[in-house]
Amino acid sequence: MTSRVAAAIDAAHAEGRGAFIGYLPLGFPDLQTSIDAAVTLADNGADILELGPPYSDPVMDGTVIQEATQAALAGGFRLRDTFTAVRAIADRVDVPVLVMTYWNPVLQYGVDRYADELLAAGGAGLITPDITPDAATEWIAASERTGLDRIFLAAPTSTDERLEMIVGASTGFVYTVSTMGITGERAELDAAARGLVSRLRAHGAEHACVGIGISTPVQVTGVLEYADGAIVGTALVRALRDGGLEELASTARALTSGTAR
Structure with missing residues (x-):
């Protein structure tokens, strides 16, 4: 099956630019606004949407995203709202919609049931930050059955053996993460x-x-010198928090202006 995510990256390359992947938490500041925000991102240059259902223990996220997800949970977000949101967004945009989720909620929901409902809602796949391919047999089988993309994370600390496994198991793209650090360390992070x-x-x-x-x-331009796509989260969440959809749209347009090669 052709990966919708890989196709979106290839389409960006064909236009002479790198892909722009925008992350937003679902349910922030409320469910409907988070749906409108995702559509706004797609309308203002995002090639791929990455949506994060809020989770009570977000080990990977920085402060801005953590605060947004806590607000979404406090506002009553439920796991099933993920599929409602994905369906509403997929009905309004042409870009692939990925869900970035910690593994525990998927496991509790049922891996096959989660995959089937994501597919039915028009989702393109999952980014799973806290599960490795060797522990994801059930998800790999479900994604092969449904044609959903499965995106695993690679870190600079990963061994060659592990990178080989991650590349072999991932479809769409490999999510390349560098240890987070303060802004002054950006040059080292880039290296x-x-x-x-x-x-x-x-x-x-x-x-x-x-x-x-x-x-x-x-920074988007810098990353796209060597990578196929740039993933931005915090800057977009901050824009939405501080200036609503209008600020989000202008931030997205500014960031995507950096994608030309």
Whole structure:
């Protein structure tokens, strides 16, 4: 089956640019606004949407995203709202909609049931930050059955053996993450991400997208010198929080201006 996510990245490349992947939490500031926000992102240049159902123990997220997800949970977000939101968004946009989720909620919901409902809602796949391919047999089988993309994370600390496994098990792209650090360390983070992408390519990765706290058009351009896509979260969530849909739209347009190669 053709990966909708890989196709979106290839389409961006055909237009002479890298792909822009925008992350937003579902349910923030409320469910309907989070749906409208995702549509706004797609309308203002995002090639792929990455939506995060709020989770009570978000080990990977920075403060801005954590505060937004806590607000969404306090506002009454339920796991099934994920599928309602994905369906509403997929009905209004042409870009692939990925769900970035911790593994426990999927397990509790039932892996096959989750995959079937995501597919029925028009979702394109899952990004699973806290499960490795060797522990994801059930999900790999469900995604092969449904044609959903499965996107695993690779880190600079990953061994070659593990990178080989991640590349072999991922479809769409490999989510290339560099240890988060303060802004002053950005040059080192960039070097770590650059090195990791080159290792992933050596293991046969066709598409590697980088998320390392990218927050400016210049950083987007820098990452796209060596990666297929740039993933931005915090800067978009902050824009939505501080200035609503209008601020989100202008931030998205600014960031996507950095994708030209």
